[in-house]
Amino acid sequence: MPLYAVLLLAVGTYAYRLxxxxxxxxxxxxxxxxxxxxxxxxxxxxxxxxxxxxxxxHGFAGWARPAGVxxxxxxxxxxxxxxxxxxxxxxxxxxxRLCGVG
Amino acid sequence: xxxxxxxxxxxxxxxxxxxxxxxxxxxxxxxxxxLEHATLRDIALVCLADALVGASFGAISVSGGLPLxxxxxxxxxxxxxxxxxAAVGVVLSGGGALAAVATGLVLNAxxxxxxxxxxxxxxxxxxxxxxxxxxxxxxxxxxxxxxxDRRRRRAxxxxxxxxxxxxxxxxxxxxxxxxxxxxxTDALGLDAAFPAVLLALVLPSLTDRRMxxxxxxxxxxxxxxxxxxxxxxxxxxxxxxxxxxxxPRVSEAGGVGDGERVxxxxxxxxx
Numbered sequence: 001m002p003l004y005a006v007l008l009l010a011v012g013t014y015a016y017r018l019x020x021x022x023x024x025x026x027x028x029x030x031x032x033x034x035x036x037x038x039x040x041x042x043x044x045x046x047x048x049x050x051x052x053x054x055x056x057x058h059g060f061a062g063w064a065r066p067a068g069v070x071x072x073x074x075x076x077x078x079x080x081x082x083x084x085x086x087x088x089x090x091x092x093x094x095x096x097r098l099c100g101v102g
Numbered sequence: 103x104x105x106x107x108x109x110x111x112x113x114x115x116x117x118x119x120x121x122x123x124x125x126x127x128x129x130x131x132x133x134x135x136x137l138e139h140a141t142l143r144d145i146a147l148v149c150l151a152d153a154l155v156g157a158s159f160g161a162i163s164v165s166g167g168l169p170l171x172x173x174x175x176x177x178x179x180x181x182x183x184x185x186x187x188a189a190v191g192v193v194l195s196g197g198g199a200l201a202a203v204a205t206g207l208v209l210n211a212x213x214x215x216x217x218x219x220x221x222x223x224x225x226x227x228x229x230x231x232x233x234x235x236x237x238x239x240x241x242x243x244x245x246x247x248x249x250x251d252r253r254r255r256r257a258x259x260x261x262x263x264x265x266x267x268x269x270x271x272x273x274x275x276x277x278x279x280x281x282x283x284x285x286x287t288d289a290l291g292l293d294a295a296f297p298a299v300l301l302a303l304v305l306p307s308l309t310d311r312r313m314x315x316x317x318x319x320x321x322x323x324x325x326x327x328x329x330x331x332x333x334x335x336x337x338x339x340x341x342x343x344x345x346x347x348x349x350p351r352v353s354e355a356g357g358v359g360d361g362e363r364v365x366x367x368x369x370x371x372x373x
Contacts, residue, residue: 010179020217047340068294089298093291
């Protein structure tokens with residue numbers, strides 16, 4: 001990841017943050033826009049989970065990785081502590097690979 | 103024990119970077135007195151949760167092949183965990199730098215309404231706005247929304263913001279150093295850790311049925327697009343799921359906007 005990309009993301013993110021404190025009195029966001037921004041964040045994150053779990057390059061990542069993410073998801077739904085979720089997910093994938101699952 | 107450490111770290115490292123450290127330290131002490139014990143404990147727990155996320159971010163980035171300065175610089179300059187993970191995820195899966203920036207910027211657009219929510223806290227001299235703006239995150243916005251009293255809103259914003267900034271950057275650095283020591287990352291299943299972290303972060307916010315529909319449709323579109331589009335773009339294509347977003351609920355429109363959803367995130371993390 002080149003430096004200019006980090007800087008672009010940083011400057012854009014800072015602009016989002018600064019708009020409210022600078023323009024707070026002169027501009028108000030509609031509820032519709034707020035709602036769409038909230039949903040957009042969730043949609044992107046879930047898409048990242050799906051592509052990150054299932055794909056590698058332009059193809060399928062193999063069964064070990066999605067199986068680990070599935071275990072993590074079940075633990076997250078059961079409100080397991082964060083470290084447990086992440087370690088259990090990675091461990092599942094690691095053990096499956098050790099057993100020869102791709 | 104841990105809360106004390108977190109606060110000591112935050113006060114100390116902030117003081118190192120600030121010329122007016124006597125003033126700030128005094129201010130921090132009065133902030134600590136202003137806030138209720140339960141609020142302080144919640145802030146400490148959120149710091150602890152974010153420290154674990156930050157350490158994972160540093161470790162995953164470096165063990166995935168990025169140089170150490172990338173996660174460290176991102177954490178200082180971008181300081182928004184979800185978008186940092188997203189941008190690094192796009193790059194690690196072979197996507198272009200611009201696709202990574204675009205994904206991160208769409209994700210961070212939610213900070214725009216948060217900025218309006220906490221604007222009253224940052225009223226005052228220009229340097230306070232410029233510095234305070236960088237501390238606006240999901241967590242600080244949520245804590246500010248929980249407080250009615252103006253003094254407490256200010257206190258909780260600065261305390262939570264500075265503590266999180268310090269804890270986040272220190273933990274990312276430690277995680278990145280540790281990530282550099284790991285040899286075969288695939289054998290340890292670390293490639294599964296990245297989607298696992300994101301899933302744990304996003305699940306609590308999927309409370310609304312239409313939000314879940316939009317997210318599932320978006321995810322299917324993204325996965326189906328992977329073989330055909332350059333890496334990085336499929337995730338952006340997931341935004342077609344937004345056609346299922348619907349309109350804001352009446353309860354949402356009546357109150358403080360996203361206020362009802364944001365405190366949920368904190369509640370989920372503080373468990």
